[in-house]
Amino acid sequence: MKGEGKMVFKSKLKWVGLVGLVLSAFSLCTHFLLARYTDDQAISQYQSAITIFSWRPIFENADLSSLKPLYRRLWGPVRRLESLHPHANPRGNYAVPVSQTNGYIFVRIRGDFHEIRSSISDVVVISRLLNATLVIPEIQSATSSKGISSEFKSFAYLYNEDQFMAALAKDVNIVKTLPKNLKGARRKKEIPTFNVPHSASPYFFLHHVLPVLNRHSVVELVVSEGGCLQAILPPHLEDYQRLRCRVAFHALRFRQEVQELATKILNRLRATRRPFIAYDLGITRDVLAYYGCAELFQDVHTELIQHRRSWMLKRGIVKGNLTVNSEDQRLNGSCPLMPEEVGILLRAYGYSWDTVIYVSAREVFGGQKKLIPFHAMFENVVDRTSLTSAWELNKIYGREPNLVDKYPRPPPSAKEEIKSEAWKTSGPRPRPLPPPPARPKSYNIEGWWGWVAESDNEPETTVMELRTNAHKLLWEAIDYTICVEADVFIPGFDRDGKGHPNFASLVMGHRMYQSAASKTFRLDRKKVVAHMEEIRDHLYEANHTWITSVRRHLRKNIIDGLAEESTKSKSLSFLSFPVPECSCLRPDIEALNHSSSASTPSQFPAGLGAMHPCPSWINNSTISLPNDKDTDEDLDDDVTTSQLLFRSSNENNEAEGEEINTKEDTQMEDQEELEGGDS
Secondary structure, X not given: OXXXXXXXXHHHHHHHHHHHHHHHHHHHHHHHHHHHHOOOHHHXXXXXXXXXXXXXXXOOOOOOOOOOHHHHHHHOOOHHHOOEEXXXXXOOOOOOOOOOOOOEEEEXXXXXXXXXXXXXXXXXXXXXHOOOEEEOOEEOOHHHHOOOXXXXXXXXXXXXXXXXXXXXXXXXXXXXXXXXXXXXXXXXXXXXXEEXXXXXXXXHHHHHHHHHHHHHOEEEEEEOOOOOEOOOOOHHHHHHHHHHHHHHXXXXXXXXXXXXXXXXXXXXXXXXXXXXXXXXXXXXXXXXXXXXOHHHOOOHHHHHHHHHHHHHHHOXXXXXXXXXXXXXXXXXXXXXXXXXXXXXXXXXXXXXXXXXXXXXXXXXXXXXXXXXXXXXXXOEEEOOOOOOOHHHHHHHHOOOOOOOOOOOOOOOOHHHHHHHHHHHHOOOOOOOOOOOOOOOXXXXXXXXXXXXXXXXXXXXXXXXXXXXXXXXXXXXXXXXXXXXXXXXXXXXXXXXXXXXXXXHHHHHHHHHHHOOOOEEOOOOHXXXXXXXXXXXXXXXXXXXXXXXXXXXXXXXXXXXXXXXXXXXXXXXXXHHOOOXXXXXXXXXXXXXXXXXXXXXXXXXXXXXXXXXXXXXXXXXXXXOOOOHHHHHOOOHHHHHOOOOOOOOOOOOXXXXXXXXXXXXXXXXXHHHHHOOOOO
């Protein structure tokens, strides 16, 4: 009896232990699922603390007071632009679209992120101009069929369709798809198609497209160059320019998953309670090939750039010779600034080694090694990968299908088949060896293409590469949001591989519209390179005179660069400079500026065109003129942090006294800076 009792007791203990293990495993699974998929405030606040990511911010002084003159010079608003206010509403006789239109416009758009964004704004304006119903554009056919999630199709992969349609309901009729009969005609290729040239005039659409639309009730537009309507429209079409602004800056919202992730990254950057700089490199293979900057790189990278330039020459994208003197191009300001040069400029302007800098780039040609000098000058350099976890990035892609054959093998040749058959039918050893299996090739997107040494032709794009190209649109959408909201923005280059305004130009235009007073550096690359040549032999030990000249140049170009943007960029892309059409002057500030003395540094900059006064319903905020007493404070610490551009500001420098001017000279310089272009 005792033995039986012991056996029963042991079996009960086993069952209790087994139930305990099952409950523990269930509890752990529940915990991980909640931690991964819960979107409540507690989780988001925990994630915003940044401690779960690879970035560990290091700051010398956590207390960065916004009341100090140094803070206002580095991070403060541009006072001469504070009177600008976004105002893109119609101002003339602008009727609501009627339900009876001339037909449907179906648009296929191909290109990079900035080309797609510009083209969408243009096709909305074209639909309004032709009184047509716009079908939601199809962006990059690869995004709808080449291995991305079936949850998203074309436009919805990047943008919010419902928001787009609701925001433009009073501007143009928009539908998601063509009617069934027209959809069948399109499959049979029975509807007329126009390959729209870049920057076509309104005349082209009114006299070539509209008659065809009236006859067939539908036309298909193929846009591949980015921007299918000329940037500067006649004065009587000024409301169409404002429609462009409403599309780009209000209607085009990224889909919810992308927008939420961008907001999380912004919260993690703001969690440091420090302002941050957004820096867009603009160093891509196409840019370097188009402008002839191959010799700025070494080894295989130069050959890759030249190969791309040869491809562009054959297709008429670029004109000129295959070989171009890259040094001359660099001195002319035609090449992108290297990260090392941008880092030196920022340190010379006064930004300390612990400044938070967000790097935006879909591709860094030459690899991450190009950023090594930049990382050496600034401790807190981050990008989207260091501020997100892998599952967060995967979440925005959706449930993507598995690609079984990542590297499809070409069919074997007849000679290889004979060898294989001979090996199978041969007798005992010795017998011929089997043909070696095909070795899959992998190419690094950061700058190494193994095919250069093996073939004159680039390998065909695989399905995985098409999927990656589609993902790049999402990465750039995140970078775009953060660059627009950054406290300071600095571009490394403002042109793409076709000579048009690029991603950085769209960011600067959006910032100009949304918050014109936010600090945006518009660099004159020719003068910047000239400054760099002055200290070429001692690049990281700049003297005080050189630092002062660089600061004056950067400060001056914050305002003077606007005139160049309005003449060069705006003529190619309206969204890169949507002023004065999409802005207005607040009446109280305008009157205040006119009543002030001629010596007041807050006068509105000339050269931006005739500005309209803001309507009365806009809430006018009171902005006081700068107080001269603020400029009398001591800013010696600003100069000491820039003497040696690689040195942390908390290190002692025994030679500082020899390189720094007197305290009175420093105060005079800082007073001049505070009363200059960005004050």
